[in-house]
Amino acid sequence: xxxxxxxxxxxxxxxxxxxxxxxxxxxxxxxxxxxxxxxxxxxxxxxxxxxxxxxxxxxxxxxxxxxxxxxxxxxxxxxxxxxxxxxxxxxxxxxxxxxxxxxxxxxxxxxxxxxxxxxxxxxxxxxxxxxxxxxxxxxxxxxxxxxxxxxxxxxxxxxxxxxxxxxxxxxxxxxxxxxxxxxxxxxxxxxxxxxxxxxxxxxxxxxxxxxxxxxxxxxxxxxxxxxxxxxxxxxxxxxxxxxxxxxxxxxxxxxxxxxxxxxxxxxxxxxxxxxxxxxxxxxxxxxxxxxxxxxxxxxxxxxxxxxxxxxxxxxxxxxxxxxxxxxxxxxxxxxxxxxxxxxxxxxxxxx
Amino acid sequence: xxxxxxxxxxxxxxxxxxxxxxxxxxxxxxxxxxxxxxxxxxxxxxxxxxxxxxxxxxxxxxxxxxxxxxxxxxxxxxxxxxxxxxxxxxxxxxxxxxxxxxxxxxxxxxxxxxxxxxxxxxxxxxxxxxxxxxxxxxxxxxxxxxxxxxxxxxxxxxxxxxxxxxxxxxxxxxxxxxxxxxxxxxxxxxxxxxxxxxxxxxxxxxxxxxxxxxxxxxxxxxxxxxxxxxxxxxxxxxxxxxxxxxxxxxxxxxxxxxxxxxxxxxxxxxxxxxxxxxxxxxxxxxxxxxxxxxxxxxxxxxxxxxxxxxxx
Numbered sequence: 001x002x003x004x005x006x007x008x009x010x011x012x013x014x015x016x017x018x019x020x021x022x023x024x025x026x027x028x029x030x031x032x033x034x035x036x037x038x039x040x041x042x043x044x045x046x047x048x049x050x051x052x053x054x055x056x057x058x059x060x061x062x063x064x065x066x067x068x069x070x071x072x073x074x075x076x077x078x079x080x081x082x083x084x085x086x087x088x089x090x091x092x093x094x095x096x097x098x099x100x101x102x103x104x105x106x107x108x109x110x111x112x113x114x115x116x117x118x119x120x121x122x123x124x125x126x127x128x129x130x131x132x133x134x135x136x137x138x139x140x141x142x143x144x145x146x147x148x149x150x151x152x153x154x155x156x157x158x159x160x161x162x163x164x165x166x167x168x169x170x171x172x173x174x175x176x177x178x179x180x181x182x183x184x185x186x187x188x189x190x191x192x193x194x195x196x197x198x199x200x201x202x203x204x205x206x207x208x209x210x211x212x213x214x215x216x217x218x219x220x221x222x223x224x225x226x227x228x229x230x231x232x233x234x235x236x237x238x239x240x241x242x243x244x245x246x247x248x249x250x251x252x253x254x255x256x257x258x259x260x261x262x263x264x265x266x267x268x269x270x271x272x273x274x275x276x277x278x279x280x281x282x283x284x285x286x287x288x289x290x291x292x293x294x295x296x297x298x299x300x301x302x303x304x305x306x307x308x309x310x311x312x313x314x315x316x317x318x319x320x321x322x323x324x325x326x327x328x329x330x331x332x333x334x335x336x337x338x339x340x341x342x343x344x345x346x347x348x349x350x351x
Numbered sequence: 352x353x354x355x356x357x358x359x360x361x362x363x364x365x366x367x368x369x370x371x372x373x374x375x376x377x378x379x380x381x382x383x384x385x386x387x388x389x390x391x392x393x394x395x396x397x398x399x400x401x402x403x404x405x406x407x408x409x410x411x412x413x414x415x416x417x418x419x420x421x422x423x424x425x426x427x428x429x430x431x432x433x434x435x436x437x438x439x440x441x442x443x444x445x446x447x448x449x450x451x452x453x454x455x456x457x458x459x460x461x462x463x464x465x466x467x468x469x470x471x472x473x474x475x476x477x478x479x480x481x482x483x484x485x486x487x488x489x490x491x492x493x494x495x496x497x498x499x500x501x502x503x504x505x506x507x508x509x510x511x512x513x514x515x516x517x518x519x520x521x522x523x524x525x526x527x528x529x530x531x532x533x534x535x536x537x538x539x540x541x542x543x544x545x546x547x548x549x550x551x552x553x554x555x556x557x558x559x560x561x562x563x564x565x566x567x568x569x570x571x572x573x574x575x576x577x578x579x580x581x582x583x584x585x586x587x588x589x590x591x592x593x594x595x596x597x598x599x600x601x602x603x604x605x606x607x608x609x610x611x612x613x614x615x616x617x618x619x620x621x622x623x624x625x626x627x628x629x630x631x632x633x634x635x636x637x638x639x640x641x642x643x644x645x646x647x648x649x650x651x652x653x654x655x656x657x658x659x660x661x662x663x
Contacts, residue, residue, distance in 0.1 A: 036444045038386075038451070118636040125384045128447055129584070130636065132386070133577040133629050144622040253573070258455060261448060302466030306459040313455030317432060320449050324441065 002167050008291060010174050016283045017177040018239045022256070023263045023279045024181075024188050024272060025231035030261075031270035031330075032192055033224045034204035036128035039115055039135030040260055043229035045251035046111045047104035047236030049142055052149035052246030055100045056082065056158055059092075072150045079156040087162045097160035101180075101237050108233025109226040111138070116225045120218045127221075135253060142248030154247030157240055177238050184231055189272055191227075198333060200224060201270075254309060259286075262316050268326025277327060285311070356610050358495045362564050364602025365502040366392075368595055369557040370575070371582035372509065373550030375594035377425070378583070379526050380546040381437075383446045387428060387454035388579060389572030391421040391551045393461055395558020396567040397476075403484045404474045410484040411497070413559040421555020422548040428453045429547040434540070454573065461569045477569065481562045494563045501560075505553065506595060513591070522546065574625070578605060581628035585635045587642025596643055601628050 002010075022044060029035045057071055059082045069078055086093045119130035142149050149155050161173045191197055202210040203220050211217050236256075240246045259282065267278020286308060289296075293304045300307070319326070374388045395417040402413045432449050441449075465476040486493040513519040524532040525542045533539045561567060582601040586593030609624045639646050 030444070034444065036447060038447070118633040119640075122636065122640050125382075125443055125447065126584070126636065126640070128444070129384055129580050130632070133580060133632060136574075136577060137626060137629060140623060140625050144619075254455065258451065261451075265448070301470050302463040306462040306466070309455055309462070310459040313452045313459060316452035316455070317449060320441070320445055320452070321432070321435060324439075324445060 007170075008287065010170050012283060012287050014170075014174040014177055014242050015287065016280060017174070017181040018235050018242070019260065019263060019279045019283050020181045020276055021184050021235035021238070022232050023260045023267075023275045024184055025228040025235070026260045027264050027269060027272060027275045028188055028191070028200075028231070029224055029228040031264060031275070032197065032204065033200045033221060034124070035116075035221050035225060035228075036124050037131050037225065037228065038128045038257060038261075039131035039133075040232055041251055041253055041256035042111055042115055042131075042135045042138055043108045043232030044236035044239070044256040045138045045142065045248070046107050046229070047233030047238075048240040048246050048251060049138065049149050049236075049248075050104040050107050050233070051100050051157055051237045051240035052155045054103055055096050055160075056155065059086070059096065059158055072146060072155065075150060075155050079158055082158040083162045086158060086160065087165070090163050093160040093163055096158070097241065100241075101234055104233040104237035105230040108236075109230040111233070112226040112229025113222065115229075116222055120222050120225075132253075132257075135257060139248055139251050142251070149246050149248060152247070152249060154245055154249075157244045157246060159244050160241065173242060177242065180234065180238065184234070185272060185276070188231075192272075193333075201333070254312070258312060258316070262312055262319070264326075265319050265324075266315065266326060268328040268330065270330040271326065271328050274326050274328030356607065358491075359564065360603050360606035360610075362495050362498050362560075363606050364599045365498040366557040366561055367575075367578060367582055367602035367605075368598030369502055369505065369553045370579045371586065371594040371598040371601075372506070372591055373425075373553040374579050374583045375586065375588055375591055376546050377429075377550045378588050379591070380522070380543050381429070381433065383433060383443070383450065384580070384588075385425075385428075385550070386447065386450045386576060387424075387457060388550070388554055389574075389576035390454050390457040390461065391424050391554035391572070392558030392561065392575065393567075393569060393572035394421055394424055394457070395555040395560075396562050396571060397461060397464060397569075398555070399481060399559040399562050400468070400474070400476065400479065400567065403481055405468070405472060409486075410481060410559075410563060411486070414501075414556060417555035417559035418552035419555070421558065422552040424457065425547045425551025425554070426544060429544060434543075458569060458573060465569050478566055479562065479568075480564070480566050482564065485563050492564070494560065498560050498564075501556070505556070509549070509591065518542075518545070577625060577632075578602075578628040581632040581635075584632050585642055587644035590642070590644040593642050593644030600643075601631055604628075604631065 022040060025043075026037060026040055029037045056075075056079060060071055060078055063082060063085050065078060065081050071078060086096075115131055115134035116127065119127045143152050145151070159169075161169050161176075164172050192200070199210070199215055199220060202213070203215065203217055207217055236251075263278040263282045264275050265278070266281065267276065268274030289304065289308050289311070296304050296307070370388065370392060373391075374385060377383065377385050377388075395413070398417045398420060399410055399413040402408045402416070403410050428450065432453060433446060436446055436449055468474045468476040482492070488496060511519075513523060521532065521537040522542050522545070524535070525537060525539050529539050532542075558572070561571065565571075578601055582597040583594050584597070585600060586595070586597030588594075605624060605627050608627050609621055612620045635642060
């Protein structure tokens, strides 16, 4: 058994990876494009629900476990068997892990499209309201439609890292999550330095000027929301694999929309390093509150969870009022050096 | 006598209308969609709970206190958070986030208060209703006539305030053109503060009547916010009378629609109730984004009339 500190650190790192992916996707949507996505939870829940419903069923049929069992009713039994089988089959484990994440991303993109379609052409406040309202839908469906992810009781998720075994399993899972988070970080960095990134900023800063230059604003916003939702869904999928269970009730507005918003605003919107810092600060603070919950609890006549939420609200207000640009503000865009431009022109002339 | 489902539907629609009027009012004046509006109603719910369970008073006495507290919450959101932010030139998105953040603060205080009531006084403070405290008129609970009369009365008072008084005229002037209004010597800040106070008070009234018929919980307001926005958007967000229309339309469809669908398809459909206002909202945004009040009904009727004539 690992010491408590190490477990705490691994848990912190895992949560950090998940929230980093989600905050980065929100930063792409809000920070760079100015789309107020108040329904981030929709994409996250979408990704998690994919992991809850698809890999389990796929492996259930693939491994030909007793066909008389019902996937939802005998969920725990089936998943235990699947995980046992996966222990000896490393290629299958890894391929099911990657496949689930790809499906989650596709589903996330579709959800982003559906949620934003009604209001994508309207002013940003209408878009925000619509996305917020849409964010609740998936949880309602997940909570009540039992065939999807077992209703309010939830389902278990097959463990694609079962073959590692022992204490190392959590560490490896966390490291692979961190690896995916870093990949996404690099992807977003490249994206915002590309011409598309500059277009996104143009859309954010001056819609009229951007559309006068021939940019189709609703289309750009929609694309960004689809990419952002796909990334958010990857975050949700990883979280589901990490906790090896999906319960619809845990995908609420506060945890998966407002926490990422606070992280982005605290760290600095439109600055990925700032967002990473904000994510680290918030995930750390929250984990510490939960870690020392037993210490606070006897002195308080209420649940410590609400202190957590109060902190979130107050920090959000204070950041907006006193440091709206965040800890690390947005940096000016990198431009190509003059010599480089000259070289390009010369090359053109040769052709 | 009207059957129980229809009575429930009308009661719910009355309360939803009070909420959507307030939301539209603050949106019209300050142009900020207030996501904390639902929690002002939750404040009313807990005032009603405190008055009945803790102080053992008649539940309708909460109508005297709840509007004050709801209004105070709304006013403090405007005065201490939104106005300083607006003065700094914050973007619309920041203002929206500020209302969301205020909602979180209110929500956590309500949850703390609910825990406190349960732990200290052993009062059931989650998923409760106060039907037992309702008065009776004849055999029927009094909430239906009281909520109906009260909401109609409040709508009439608001209408008179906006059209007949000097203050109402200055309010409408501020809505039309704030800078011109302030040049003419209208205290726009006072107008804004008043509109936020009125909105909060209406939400407080709706909130303290809500648990008499429906279930109260600390998150009632935040779950209702989608319905409130749907009602306001169906009405057009920029029109109080549209909000009234939208409130009744969404309130009645939500309750009656769920019931009729449950009758046809079975009771499994009941938990999907929150999807109904969302569908109404999506349809409105796709077909007439500025709401029912923006549609030129005269033109449509004329068009259909002329087609009929042509076919003849």
